[in-house]
Amino acid sequence: MINPMELIDRTIMVTGASSGIGRETAILLSQLGARLILIGRNAEQLNKTLASLEGTAHHVYTFDLSNIDEIPRWMKEVTSASGPLHGLVHSAGLQFTRPLRIMSSENIEELMRVNVTAAIFLAKAFRQKGVSADSGSIVYLSSVMGLVGQSGQSAYSASKGALVTLTKSLALELSRENIRVNCVAPAMVTTEMSGKMLELLTPEQVLQIEAMHPLGLGRPRDVANAIAFLLADTGRWITGTTLVLDGGYTAH
Amino acid sequence: MTQQEFLRELEEVLEADAESIKGDETLADLGSWDSLAVMSFIAMVDENYGVTLAASKLASAKNVEDLIALLGDKISNT
């Protein structure tokens, strides 16, 4: 038997590992043999993830990714303790529903900071000498909202659309450094983020959203599997790609 | 927040003229109480009052007073 997605002896950093997709991704990657570095702001929730990981030698660091300029130095410090990274998953992100009439520039800036600016700076930090191993793989979390629109989602979809083309440019810029860059674009996955969004809707609206997913809503493991595929050797020849995971959402 | 402040915020959500909402209107009277207004109202209440309002709760609101009631003691009477 072979496991083409095994990640033994790889060290992978996951941001947003305290919740939802990031947590589930960390768990799966550990089951595939990886050593994890879990990042988020909430230490209690990060430790909960840590307790669910397989294997040992994992690390937890609390860090607020909105401190953009500190990211490179911070990542250097982290990896001087853990050893160089083979992979990075940026699952930390913010979402809000906000029509233009009540949109403020602060709302937009806060969202862009974590979803986009931090994504760029994480790549800047990752490529530093000694921070990544001789080959590396970065995976961003875009969304179907980055590919198609929905009213009330302009800022969020702008941030997620930005990741699709950021992925392409970085794939070209970093190929000579042996770093692959890809992203996944999920439709609605049951997590805290989507739960908070669904809570605000009427039962009819929820049914309507469900109906837009021919295969039903996704589970965090559905996204984690695709991320593992891109990180592992199965992704060796893949860079600059957005892998859509949407139960048929964008097939309409 | 006071009731007057709430009415000014509601005008913004509904894109109604300033000082045009008095508080005794039905939502049907206001005309612009559509899906984007509901979405905006939910986001406004979340940000300004820290209250998470389910759309199903809002669906039963018939007039401006019902909206005020949804926020309970977050809005003072003055």
Ligand SMILES: NC(=O)c1ccc[n+]([C@@H]2O[C@H](COP(=O)([O-])OP(=O)(O)OC[C@H]3O[C@@H](n4cnc5c(N)ncnc54)[C@H](OP(=O)(O)O)[C@@H]3O)[C@@H](O)[C@H]2O)c1
């Ligand atoms: N759920 C969906 O339906 C869905 C669909 C498509 C795309 N996505 C994308 O997938 C990613 C993960 O979503 P999710 O559903 O798992 O969200 P979630 O459950 O809300 O988790 C978001 C994570 O982001 C972290 N985070 C937020 N701000 C941060 C900051 N300033 N510094 C460090 N960490 C921060 C949070 O950690 P702390 O609270 O510990 O800081 C948390 O772990 C997001 O980028 C989202 O846009 C989600």
